[in-house]
Each structure stands twice: as structure tokens, then as C-alpha cells.
Amino acid sequence: MSDELNHPDFPVPDELQGAVTVTTLDRIYNWSRRSSVMPMVFGLACCAIEMICAAASRFDISRFGMEVFRATPRQSDLMIVSGTVTKKMVPQIVRLYNQMPEPKYVIAMGACASGGGPFKEGYNVVSGIDKYLPVDVYVPGCPPTPQALLYGLIKLQEKIDKQSISQVPWYQPGGNEAVPIPVLGPDIMDPRQFEMIRRETAVEA
Amino acid sequence: MVAPSKPITQDLTERFPGAVSKDTRPGYEGYIVSANKLTEVATAIRDEYGYEYLASVTGVDYIADGKLEVVYHASKMSGGASLNFKVQAPRDGEPEIPSLVGVWQGADFQEREVYDLYGLRFSGHPDLRRILMWEEFEGWPMRKDWKEVYYEQDAKPFKTRWPEGSVYRIEEKNRFNKNVRYPKGFDPRSFKSDGDEKLYALMRGEHLPEHQRINTDEIIVNMGPQHPSTHGVFRVVVKLDGESVVDLKPVMGYLHRNHEKIGERNTWLMNMPYTDRLDYLSGMGNNHGYALAVEKLIGSKVPERAEYLRVLMVELNRIANHLWAIGFLINDLGAFQTPMLYLAKQRELILDIFEATAGSRMMCNYMRFGGVVRDLPSRIRDEDTLDFITDLVAERLPAALDEIETLLTFNEIIRTRSIGVGVLPAKQAINGSAAGPLLRASGVPYDLRRADPYSIYDRLDFKVCTRPNGDVYDRYLVRIDEMRESIKILKQVLRDMPASGAIMDGESKYTHKVPNGESYGRVENPKGELGYYVVSNGAPNPYRYHVRAPSFINLTMLGDLCKGHKVADIVVILGSIDIVLGEVDR
Numbered sequence: 001m002s003d004e005l006n007h008p009d010f011p012v013p014d015e016l017q018g019a020v021t022v023t024t025l026d027r028i029y030n031w032s033r034r035s036s037v038m039p040m041v042f043g044l045a046c047c048a049i050e051m052i053c054a055a056a057s058r059f060d061i062s063r064f065g066m067e068v069f070r071a072t073p074r075q076s077d078l079m080i081v082s083g084t085v086t087k088k089m090v091p092q093i094v095r096l097y098n099q100m101p102e103p104k105y106v107i108a109m110g111a112c113a114s115g116g117g118p119f120k121e122g123y124n125v126v127s128g129i130d131k132y133l134p135v136d137v138y139v140p141g142c143p144p145t146p147q148a149l150l151y152g153l154i155k156l157q158e159k160i161d162k163q164s165i166s167q168v169p170w171y172q173p174g175g176n177e178a179v180p181i182p183v184l185g186p187d188i189m190d191p192r193q194f195e196m197i198r199r200e201t202a203v204e205a
Numbered sequence: 206m207v208a209p210s211k212p213i214t215q216d217l218t219e220r221f222p223g224a225v226s227k228d229t230r231p232g233y234e235g236y237i238v239s240a241n242k243l244t245e246v247a248t249a250i251r252d253e254y255g256y257e258y259l260a261s262v263t264g265v266d267y268i269a270d271g272k273l274e275v276v277y278h279a280s281k282m283s284g285g286a287s288l289n290f291k292v293q294a295p296r297d298g299e300p301e302i303p304s305l306v307g308v309w310q311g312a313d314f315q316e317r318e319v320y321d322l323y324g325l326r327f328s329g330h331p332d333l334r335r336i337l338m339w340e341e342f343e344g345w346p347m348r349k350d351w352k353e354v355y356y357e358q359d360a361k362p363f364k365t366r367w368p369e370g371s372v373y374r375i376e377e378k379n380r381f382n383k384n385v386r387y388p389k390g391f392d393p394r395s396f397k398s399d400g401d402e403k404l405y406a407l408m409r410g411e412h413l414p415e416h417q418r419i420n421t422d423e424i425i426v427n428m429g430p431q432h433p434s435t436h437g438v439f440r441v442v443v444k445l446d447g448e449s450v451v452d453l454k455p456v457m458g459y460l461h462r463n464h465e466k467i468g469e470r471n472t473w474l475m476n477m478p479y480t481d482r483l484d485y486l487s488g489m490g491n492n493h494g495y496a497l498a499v500e501k502l503i504g505s506k507v508p509e510r511a512e513y514l515r516v517l518m519v520e521l522n523r524i525a526n527h528l529w530a531i532g533f534l535i536n537d538l539g540a541f542q543t544p545m546l547y548l549a550k551q552r553e554l555i556l557d558i559f560e561a562t563a564g565s566r567m568m569c570n571y572m573r574f575g576g577v578v579r580d581l582p583s584r585i586r587d588e589d590t591l592d593f594i595t596d597l598v599a600e601r602l603p604a605a606l607d608e609i610e611t612l613l614t615f616n617e618i619i620r621t622r623s624i625g626v627g628v629l630p631a632k633q634a635i636n637g638s639a640a641g642p643l644l645r646a647s648g649v650p651y652d653l654r655r656a657d658p659y660s661i662y663d664r665l666d667f668k669v670c671t672r673p674n675g676d677v678y679d680r681y682l683v684r685i686d687e688m689r690e691s692i693k694i695l696k697q698v699l700r701d702m703p704a705s706g707a708i709m710d711g712e713s714k715y716t717h718k719v720p721n722g723e724s725y726g727r728v729e730n731p732k733g734e735l736g737y738y739v740v741s742n743g744a745p746n747p748y749r750y751h752v753r754a755p756s757f758i759n760l761t762m763l764g765d766l767c768k769g770h771k772v773a774d775i776v777v778i779l780g781s782i783d784i785v786l787g788e789v790d791r
Contacts, residue, residue: 041433045460045787046485046567048437049529053566056549071433087384088339089438089459092431116384118479120375121355121470122463123346124338127376127384143567185396186343187354187385194393200380201391 005031026164033077033103034160035065037153040076042096045083047110047143054146064153073099078156080149081133084112084119085126087188091181097133098178102170105160107152108135111142118142132190133179217254217290221246228291232502232722232741235289240302243292247277247308255281256288258651259305259638261725261736261753262315264323268349271296273325276738277305278725278753282635282649284656287725294325296348304330311638314761322347322465334403337458337790341398343388347466354379354386360746361471401442401456408444408452423451426772430459434537434776437786441763441775448771453764457757460790468750473499473717474574476750480737481568483752484788486529489515489522489559490730492572497659498726498737502719505575505710512661513702514577517594518559518569519728520691520698524602525555526731527684530783534681535613537780538622544613551605554597561585574717575710591699598695606688614685623677627766627778630675637762640733640755643782646683647675653729664701667694677781684783687731716745723749732756732783752791756784 006012010022043051055061055069070076073096085093097106108129111117116127129135136159139152170176180191189197217225217236224242228235238246250256256279265274272293280287294300304327305312316327317336324345327333334340344351355375357363366372376382387393406412408425429440438459444452464483468476480495481488493515500507507515529552532545556566561582563569571577585593613619629639634647644651652669654662670686672679719741727736733755740749759782766778 042431043437045437045462046482049485049567053549053553056553057546058550058553084460084462086459086461088461089430092459096431118482119462119467120384121353121357122467123353123384124458124461124463125384127355131383145566183393183396184339184398185341185393186388186391188383189385189387189393189396190381190383193381193383196381197387197391197393201387201389 026166029165030161030163034157036068037064037066037078037105037156037160038068038070038076039066039078039080040073040096040100041069041071042079043082044085044089045112047082047113050143050146051080051082051109051149054149059146059150061150061153064150064157066153073097074101076100077103078105078107079133080107080109081113081129081135082109082143084117085129086124087126087182088124088184090126090129090132090188091184093129094132094179094181098181102176103168105136105156106133107137107139107149107156109139109149109152110144111140114138114140126188132182217246217250220249220253225290232720234723235291237291237293240292240294243303244305244308246290247305250279250288250290251308254288255283257282257635259309259311260287260727260734261738261751262305262312262319263738263749263751263753264319264325264347265740265749266296266323266347266349268296273300273323275302275319275325276723278736278738280656282651282656284651286657287727289725299326300324301326301328303328304333306330309638310633310636311758311761314757318757321345324348332407332454335458337461339458340403343386346463353463353466354384359470360744361475404442404454404456408442408454422446428775429456435779436533436784439779439784439786439789441779443767443772443775445772450767450770450772450775453767453775455760455763457760457786457790460786462787462791464752464791465750469747471747472715472745473719473747474715476747477572478568478570480752481570482787483754483791484526484730484732484735484756484785485567486785487522487526487731488567488569489518489571490526490728490735492569493519493660494726494728494730494735495737496572496574496726497728498724498739499574499717499719501724501726502722502739502741503574503717507576507660507710508707510580510703510706511576511708511710513698514581514708515572516660516662516665517695517698517702518562518571518577520694521555521558523691523731524688525552526783527688528552530731530780531609531613531681531684534677534777534780534783535619537776538619540618544609547605547612548609551602554601557586558594558597561590573709573713576708576713578709578713580708594695595699598692598699602688602692606685606692610685614682619681620678622774622777623681623781624674626677626770626774627781628674628676629762629766633762633765634675637765638758639762640759641729641731641783642680642683642687643733643759643762645669645671646679648673653727653734657727659728665694665697667691677777680781680783719743719747727753730755732785732788733759752788754788754791756782756786756788757791760784760789 005021005023108114113129119125120127137152137156183189224239258280261278275292278287321335429435430438440456442454480491528548532548535544560566563571581590629647631647650669650671667690723740725738736753738751742748
């Protein structure tokens with residue numbers, strides 16, 4: 001058993017070293033989650049190619065326990081938004097996110113997913129996935145190298161390590177609300193802004 | 206291939222007096238055809254003049270003249286320059302010109318794109334729906350008077366980039382804090398989207414008379430846009446009878462990143478890094494095509510060493526792309542991951558060369574108008590550069606190809622799954638504007654490097670690889686053959702490349718004076734003919750910047766290829782066409 005689980009406050013007697021671990025619930029809960037993050041097979045654009053390279057032989061994402069890419073959102077913990085988010089695609093992305101079971105994390109990989117990137121001004125481009133989904137880690141680059149993505153994943157593991165089972169939102173009452181799915185109208189419409197859209201367009205009329 | 210019964214030397218203007226006139230605007234070439242004679246003229250161009258391949262269709266908005274123009278480029282399969290002809294329609298009202306789908310199947314998606322982006326209708330088009338944007342989208346985005354939400358100025362660099370020494374996010378200036386805008390008086394609560402009802406109705410055959418509709422247990426299934434085998438955000442709507450495909454329609458636009466609109470705001474040079482992101486597996490080739498198009502207008506002379514460096518990079522890129530394409534084709538065939546990893550290993554070594562030379566693995570941004578931006582570095586991965594490249598080209602890649610062939614070419618499962626699947630006859634391949642390995646696997650020896658040689662390809666010894674059957678297996682074999690030919694080219698390049706010399710025509714510049722006119726630059730990219738149609742009005746930014754994307758046009762035939770096959774074959778056929786969504790949707 002790994003030494004990293006041992007809690008510094010509870011020393012294990014010498015004769016039981018390697019056989020017994022005394023740890024906290026948080027620590028083993030987080031340790032098991034961080035070591036088996038399953039990302040979703042979800043490629044949007046150029047960054048997806050670098051994501052595949054990160055999973056391929058040279059960079060080998062499985063060193064972090066993340067090689068099990070799942071093709072369905074219902075089995076995955078992590079959504080790597082790898083590429084430009086377009087208005088036409090964002091309803092599907094939100095729908096996929098809603099289908100993922102808690103605990104779930106989002107990595108915005110690359111400039112486009114983080115803030116629109118070089119295509120930000122485009123009429124079909126969403127300026128960053130964080131306009132719709134909560135993002136845990138932003139990985140800069142266009143596209144980020146596989147090394148950069150791995151660094152982002154390590155940062156995500158650090159974030160998981162800091163969570164506490166008593167405070168994580170998915171065990172709180174009412175903590176698991178779905179993100180409303182945007183609607184494709186004359187332009188993309190966020191249901192959370194319906195009132196505002198109505199007010200703003202009416203004022204001008 | 207329809208050979209013209211007798212060679213016609215008569216000029217188009219004499220053949221169709223009154224209907225066709227020469228384009229006399231300075232810097233322009235080709236013909237202007239009057240809309241009511243278009244079908245007739247196009248048929249003559251195809252059958253009598255021998256231009257049987259419609260390379261590109263695109264629109265241009267000449268707002269000052271109040272005209273929308275559609276530009277066609279047609280090519281001869283025997284090679285030579287392309288013929289360009291245009292049709293004009295008034296901008297106002299509901300402009301309409303005849304559709305050419307009846308003459309060239311390849312016009313199908315391209316006309317839909319012109320309709321989607323310019324609002325120009327094509328009468329007689331069998332399925333005129335928006336293709337990149339969704340049906341309810343407000344406005345015709347590529348028109349010059351249509352402004353994006355984040356519009357700042359007509360041309361870059363924007364003056365607002367650093368106002369009074371501070372930066373702001375443009376979202377903060379938008380009321381919705383998002384990249385959106387709604388028409389006046391719009392009420393989202395009463396808005397009802399019909400979704401894709403129009404498309405589904407078409408698939409159900411509701412436009413057909415009652416007696417032609419067949420009511421069986423056919424079901425309509427969506428595959429994508431989030432699907433592990435669609436190579437990105439691509440969607441197909443399939444009508445199934447049991448497990449057999451009865452009808453199939455591709456739906457795209459999920460990665461429409463507005464290259465062309467952004468490209469018309471950028472300065473000429475600023476578009477170079479954007480081209481990398483079109484077909485993001487072959488950035489070098491994309492750079493090359495754009496550089497050629499603009500160099501034609503500027504008239505720059507590329508130094509010898511730069512030409513060799515370009516070809517070196519482009520051919521390495523071709524190998525990298527085909528390795529990836531084959532890896533994913535095998536992936537789609539069910540050999541999950543392992544063969545792909547073998548091929549990705551070799552691709553990484555090519556990416557090392559790109560990274561050491563251009564600074565980035567995929568988005569190389571390597572070429573400039575009149576040359577390349579950097580010379581080769583002295584060392585790559587602690588080895589002498591030329592030793593590294595020579596070793597890769599002469600030893601590693603041939604060995605890797607032999608390994609692939611041993612493992613895959615005579616593999617029983619691969620042969621059973623791919624031989625006779627997705628057959629594209631040569632005639633349809635030409636008529637449908639198929640390009641690249643898709644066209645050559647159907648037995649058509651058309652490769653722009655030979656048909657209309659650019660750069661130094663006329664000096665290089667290589668053969669155009671074809672295969673006769675036009676099925677998935679032949680497309681795989683053509684890619685293997687092409688990699689071997691690329692290795693042959695690379696060996697010649699390494700042998701003949703001048704050891705030193707200039708790599709730029711004159712000084713490297715940020716702004717270029719591009720004379721008025723139009724230009725169509727095309728290269729044989731790994732996916733097929735990549736063309737750039739650019740129009741300059743003398744401003745620092747292009748007036749029109751259009752990409753003729755091979756992946757996009759190759760999809761025109763996808764429905765026909767898949768009909769009659771099983772669902773599992775769709776992904777294989779799609780994999781064998783080798784699309785990249787960045788280029789399909791742009």
C-alpha cells in the first residue's frame with residue numbers, strides 16, 4: 001500500500017509498516033478519485049489531436065490513472081473541452097455535462113475553450129466554455145502541448161486532493177442542479193437570460 | 206471520363222454570344238456568364254471544353270456595385286490551369302441564380318454554403334437548407350454589411366486593442382456578457398424552434414407524392430455530433446432499415462469558426478496562422494496554399510532554398526497526415542488504439558522536426574509570402590538536423606511502412622471489412638468533385654503536383670498513385686503508396702537542397718501591398734485539392750478570402766457511398782474519406 005496515504009498525525013508502528021495504513025476518510029476518498037479520473041472521449045477541434053497525443057505512447061496519460069477514456073458521459077468524471085466551442089455545439093456540450101454523474105470536473109483546454117482564442121470575434125463562436133459551464137482548470141496554449149495538458153491534469157489532481165467529503169457540493173442537499181440547456185434561436189439563447197433578452201429587445205423596439 | 210467529341214478552340218464568348226463576356230476588371234480573369242444561360246454554358250464547359258471537374262464554388266459580396274457574385278473554378282482532368290467563370294446577381298431583394306447540381310454533383314454542398322452565408326438562392330437545388338449555421342439563425346453572415354457582435358472595425362489591427370494603456374474584455378461591452386445579439390422585439394418565451402424537423406421530413410420523404418413514400422419500419426437515427434467515431438463534431442442523420450443504411454445526410458457546422466469572416470478583417474499576413482487551424486493535421490500544406498495564392502497577386506519570387514524547405518515540410522506533413530488517417534481508419538475498423546499507437550509514434554518524430562523548426566508541433570505558421578520564416582535549426586533532439594531528417598526519411602519511415610504493411614495490408618479482418626465497401630466509381634468521383642486519395646483510389650490519376658505543377662514539383666521524380674477499385678481498401682493502399690512516394694520526394698529534396706541561401710524574397714514584412722485583383726492558389730494537400738480564392742481591393746486586408754476545403758467537398762458523396770451498407774460501415778467509409786472537422790466547417 002502506498003505511503004502517501006499515511007496520515008502524519010497517526011504513526012504506524014514499525015512492525016506494521018507496509019501492511020497497515022492509518023488514514024483519514026478524506027484522504028482515501030480523494031486518493032482513489034484522483035488516481036482514477038476517467039475523461040470523456042470528447043474532441044472538439046485541434047486541441048483534441050493533442051489530447052490524443054497525450055494519451056498515445058510518448059506522453060502516456062495512464063501514468064496518472066487517466067487512460068480510461070469513456071465514450072459515454074455517464075461513466076466519466078472529467079470533461080476535457082478540447083477546442084473551439086461554437087454556438088451550434090454548445091447545447092450538446094451542456095447536455096453532455098448534465099449527463100455526467102457527480103463528482104464531475106471540467107478542463108478548458110486551449111485558448112478557444114478558455115476564452116474564445118483566435119476565433120473569439122467569430123459570429124458562431126462562444127467566447128469560452130465558462131460562459132455556460134463551471135471550469136476547474138484552464139490550460140493555455142494554441143493548442144497546448146501534451147505536456148501542458150498533463151500539467152493541467154496534475155493541477156486538477158491537486159484540486160481533488162484539497163476537497164473534503166463533508167463539504168463537497170454533490171453531497172449537500174440541492175447541490176446537483178442541471179445547467180439549463182441553451183436554445184438555438186436567432187442567436188444562441190441561455191435560458192437563464194430569457195428575461196433579460198426580452199427586456200433588452202423590448203427597450204429598443 | 207467524357208472526352209470532348211471534338212476539341213473546341215472557339216472562345217466561350219464566341220460560342221455563346223451575348224450570354225458570356227470576358228471579365229475585364231483589372232486583375233481579374235475568366236468570364237462573366239449571364240444567369241439565365243448558366244446551366245447551358247456550364248454544360249458546354251463540361252462536355253465540349255473538357256472541364257469536367259468543378260473545383261470550387263464561392264460567393265463574393267461586391268457591396269459597392271450592389272451585386273453578389275458567384276465564382277466557379279473548373280478544371281480539366283488532363284491538367285492545366287483552371288477555368289474561372291462568374292455569375293452576378295443583384296444584392297437586394299431575394300437574389301436567385303440557377304443551381305448547377307444537375308451539371309456537377311460537387312456543387313451541392315458548396316451552393317448550400319453560398320446560400321447559408323450570402324443568402325443567395327439557387328433555383329433547382331434539391332436540398333437548399335443552411336449548412337453551417339442553423340436554420341433560425343438571423344442574417345447572412347458573410348455579407349459585407351452584416352456585422353458580428355464583437356465587431357470593432359472593418360480591418361485589423363484594431364485601434365481599440367490597448368486604449369489608453371489598459372485592456373478590456375469585449376464581453377463587458379455587450380449587454381448579455383456573451384457573444385450574442387437578438388433582433389428587436391424578440392421574445393424568447395414565444396420562440397419555438399422546429400429543430401431539424403425540415404431535415405427529418407426530407408428524410409421521411411414527405412416531399413414525395415404519396416404513392417412513392419414507403420411506409421416500412423425504417424427509423425431515423427442521429428449519429429453525432431458527439432460520437433467517438435466521427436473524427437470530431439460531425440453528425441450524420443441516417444435512415445435505417447434494420448441495420449442497412451437507406452439514406453444518409455451529413456450535418457455540419459458544429460465547428461464553424463468563421464475563418465472567412467475573420468479572414469476578411471485580418472491583414473493578409475495575419476491569416477497565415479489561421480490557415481494552420483483549418484486542416485489541423487496538415488498545417489504546412491495549408492500555409493503553402495495560402496502563400497501561393499497571395500504570391501500570385503504580389504508576384505514574389507521564392508528563393509531556391511525556401512522552395513526546397515517548403516516541399517520538405519509539406520511532404521513530411523503528408524506522411525504525418527496519412528499515418529494519422531490510417532491509424533484512425535484502423536481504429537474505426539475495430540482495432541482500437543494499438544495500431545494507431547504504432548503510427549502515432551512515427552508521427553511524433555515528424556512533429557519534432559516541425560517543433561524544432563517552426564516552434565510548434567501542429568500550428569507551424571511556417572510560410573510567408575515569398576519564402577519561409579525560419580531556416581532549419583542546427584540540432585533536433587541532440588542530433589544534427591540533417592542527420593535526424595535523413596535517418597527518419599531513409600531508415601525509420603520506410604521500416605515503419607513495411608511494418609504497417611506486414612501487419613495490416615493482408616490482414617484478413619481488414620480485407621473483409623474494407624474490400625468492396627463504399628465504392629466510388631471514377632465518373633461520380635469526378636462529377637462530385639472528390640479530391641485527393643478519394644479521387645485517386647477511384648482510378649483517376651489527378652494530382653495537382655503533376656496536373657498543375659507548383660513550387661518545384663515539376664523537377665521532382667514521383668508518380669501519381671492510383672488504384673482501380675475505389676473502395677475503402679484502395680483508399681488505404683493509395684495512402685500507403687503516397688507515403689512511399691513522399692519518401693522518394695524527400696530523398697530528392699535532401700539530395701538537391703542548396704546548403705545555404707536566402708529563405709525570403711527580400712525582407713520579411715508585416716504588411717504587404719497586394720495589388721487589385723483575384724487569385725486562386727491551390728495545392729495538393731494530403732486530403733485533396735486545397736484552394737484559396739482571394740480578392741484584393743488594394744487594402745491591407747483581403748476583400749474576400751475563401752477556402753476550397755477538400756474534406757468538406759469530399760463529404761458530398763458520403764450519402765451515396767454509404768447507401769446499402771451497414772451502420773458499422775458508415776464509420777469506416779467516413780474514416781477512409783479522412784475528414785478533418787476544422788476544414789469541413791472552417
